[in-house]
Amino acid sequence: MRLYLINPSNPLVSIVKVKKSRWNRYRVWKPLSxxxxxxxxxxxxxxxxxxxxxxxxxxxxxxxxxxxxxTAFTSxxxxxxxxxxxxxxxxxxxxxxxxHATMCLDQVMERVDSVVTGEAEGIWPxxxxxxxxxxxxxxxxxxxxxxxxxxxxxxDLAATGYACGAIQTTRGCPLNCSFCxxxxxxxxxxxxxxxxxxxxxxxxxxxxxxxxxxxxxxxxRREHIAxxxxxxxxxxxxxxxxxxxxxxxxxxxxxEELLALAAKAGCRGVFIGFETPWPEGLRELGKKFNLLxxxxxxxxxxxxxxxxxxxxxxxxxxxxIDEPGIGKRxxxxxxxxxxxxxxxxxxxxxxxxRLWDRxxxxxxxxxxxxxxxxxxxTLTFPVARYKHLSLDSIIExxxxxxxxxxxxxxxxxxxWSNLWQRREPLISLVGNLSYRRNLQLNFxxxxxxxxxxxxxx
Ligand code: B12
Ligand code: SF4
Numbered sequence: 001m002r003l004y005l006i007n008p009s010n011p012l013v014s015i016v017k018v019k020k021s022r023w024n025r026y027r028v029w030k031p032l033s034x035x036x037x038x039x040x041x042x043x044x045x046x047x048x049x050x051x052x053x054x055x056x057x058x059x060x061x062x063x064x065x066x067x068x069x070x071t072a073f074t075s076x077x078x079x080x081x082x083x084x085x086x087x088x089x090x091x092x093x094x095x096x097x098x099x100h101a102t103m104c105l106d107q108v109m110e111r112v113d114s115v116v117t118g119e120a121e122g123i124w125p126x127x128x129x130x131x132x133x134x135x136x137x138x139x140x141x142x143x144x145x146x147x148x149x150x151x152x153x154x155x156d157l158a159a160t161g162y163a164c165g166a167i168q169t170t171r172g173c174p175l176n177c178s179f180c181x182x183x184x185x186x187x188x189x190x191x192x193x194x195x196x197x198x199x200x201x202x203x204x205x206x207x208x209x210x211x212x213x214x215x216x217x218x219x220x221r222r223e224h225i226a227x228x229x230x231x232x233x234x235x236x237x238x239x240x241x242x243x244x245x246x247x248x249x250x251x252x253x254x255x256e257e258l259l260a261l262a263a264k265a266g267c268r269g270v271f272i273g274f275e276t277p278w279p280e281g282l283r284e285l286g287k288k289f290n291l292l293x294x295x296x297x298x299x300x301x302x303x304x305x306x307x308x309x310x311x312x313x314x315x316x317x318x319x320x321i322d323e324p325g326i327g328k329r330x331x332x333x334x335x336x337x338x339x340x341x342x343x344x345x346x347x348x349x350x351x352x353x354r355l356w357d358r359x360x361x362x363x364x365x366x367x368x369x370x371x372x373x374x375x376x377x378t379l380t381f382p383v384a385r386y387k388h389l390s391l392d393s394i395i396e397x398x399x400x401x402x403x404x405x406x407x408x409x410x411x412x413x414x415x416w417s418n419l420w421q422r423r424e425p426l427i428s429l430v431g432n433l434s435y436r437r438n439l440q441l442n443f444x445x446x447x448x449x450x451x452x453x454x455x456x457x
Pocket of ligand 2: 173175176177180273
């Protein structure tokens with residue numbers, strides 16, 4: 001039995017077309033969902049993982065599979081449907097799962113033979129069994145997996161040539177920010193994989209550099225932090241020789257022992273969602289966790305950096321409180337915090353989030369010709385109607401923010417301080433130049449986007 005597991009290409013990964021930017025190579029990450037599915041698949045299936053982000057193959061030249069499984073973020077949905085059409089025309093059954101299939105079930109059910117909602121661990125073997133007997137159902141629900149059932153991902157099956165390996169050590173997030181799908185999809189309960197499994201799986205990863213995909217590696221409560229420390233101790237003991245980056249909440253900075261252990265275990269960078277310079281903004285986004293009284297963000301960032309860990313900060317433009325000038329304000333705040341890299345995104349109503357419900361009820365979803373418009377749901381295009389910012393002005397704000405933060409003098413000053421503090425100056429330089437280089441390409445992408453929106457008015 002032959003199984004193809006496919007990660008559809010997204011024509012607009014990040015903002016520019018992948019092929020136009022050589023730096024985008026560094027943005028290509030492994031499709032961990034498919035590697036986990038492969039880990040759940042019995043040995044009678046011969047599995048091929050196809051990641052179209054490495055280049056879409058000529059499926060006609062490949063042997064006919066018995067089953068096709070497709071994963072997709074919302075922004076990949078259109079390409080997912082094209083792939084599905086191709087295989088269904090050949091009479092090959094197609095199953096789709098992942099975040100988009102879960103959040104847009106009705107639409108996806110029209111385009112594939114079978115949809116798996118939720119996490120796959122508890123249901124995928126059943127799906128395969130039904131496919132083998134030609135009795136695939138239209139819908140399966142995996143719900144939330146038992147965390148101990150998460151298998152080792154099949155790191156051996158993904159292609160070589162990625163910049164980073166990938167691993168997941170926890171699932172779920174209790175914070176439920178209004179713009180994010182994680183709590184709706186993975187649940188509010190923070191679930192942690194057994195430490196022994198994580199360490200053994202790390203050892204199976206070929207790449208030296210690894211992305212820990214957890215939404216929050218350290219968690220928010222005392223017992224979560226204690227587990228994170230145990231994990232880091234075990235990783236250091238195992239002498240993995242890996243360097244990794246992860247996402248965490250700002251409380252990462254509050255515990256010196258945690259930081260020291262993380263660094264010892266190989267942590268080289270952390271991605272933190274600051275989201276907005278304003279407390280009212282945090283309230284609007286439902287991210288009250290960042291509102292801790294008396295928190296000095298600059299001091300928090302410095303504490304992390306003292307352990308030679310780079311800090312990438314993420315902000316969002318387009319909140320109801322955002323007015324003209326927000327772009328410059330974010331750049332200013334990011335510089336004041338001393339961030340090594342800044343990632344700014346447009347507030348985007350993703351299906352299944354509270355933000356989606358609110359914007360839909362207020363008729364503020366501007367790009368709503370689905371499925372075509374899903375390709376712009378990359379958080380790098382302003383797809384909604386924003387309270388105080390028109391289409392032109394919100395794009396201007398983004399450009400002025402990026403121009404400010406990624407001006408050459410600012411890049412050089414950041415890299416100099418990284419060099420001085422022995423904090424990955426080369427990675428910092430490459431990261432900063434990569435963003436800067438993309439700024440040129442962004443102009444063309446924004447111009448195309450504006451013509452697309454105006455043609456539809
Ligand atoms: C790692 C990650 C990335 C990596 C991508 C790595 C990759 N190629 O997969 C990077 C950094 C590149 C990335 C980029 C983006 N991401 Co991202 N990312 C994540 C993150 C943090 C973890 C995903 C992951 O690997 N999970 C581990 C695996 C094991 O879990 P899983 O993917 O959910 O898979 C399970 C189930 O979903 C199911 N399943 C999945 N696929 C399939 C297929 C079949 C056939 C079946 C049966 C089951 C099944 O089974 C798996 C095992 O249980 C998630 C948040 C999250 N918790 O999911 C956001 C998330 C997926 N990203 C999101 C977004 C919006 C993006 C971007 C579009 C925007 C951006 N600028 O960040 C870009 C664009 C990417 C693109 N290709 O278009 C959103 C997606 C929301 C949506 N509706 O689409 C999420 C949910 C975060 C959020 N804020 O809401 N991302
Ligand atoms: S943005 Fe981060 S903290 Fe907020 S719900 Fe999503 S994963 Fe949790």
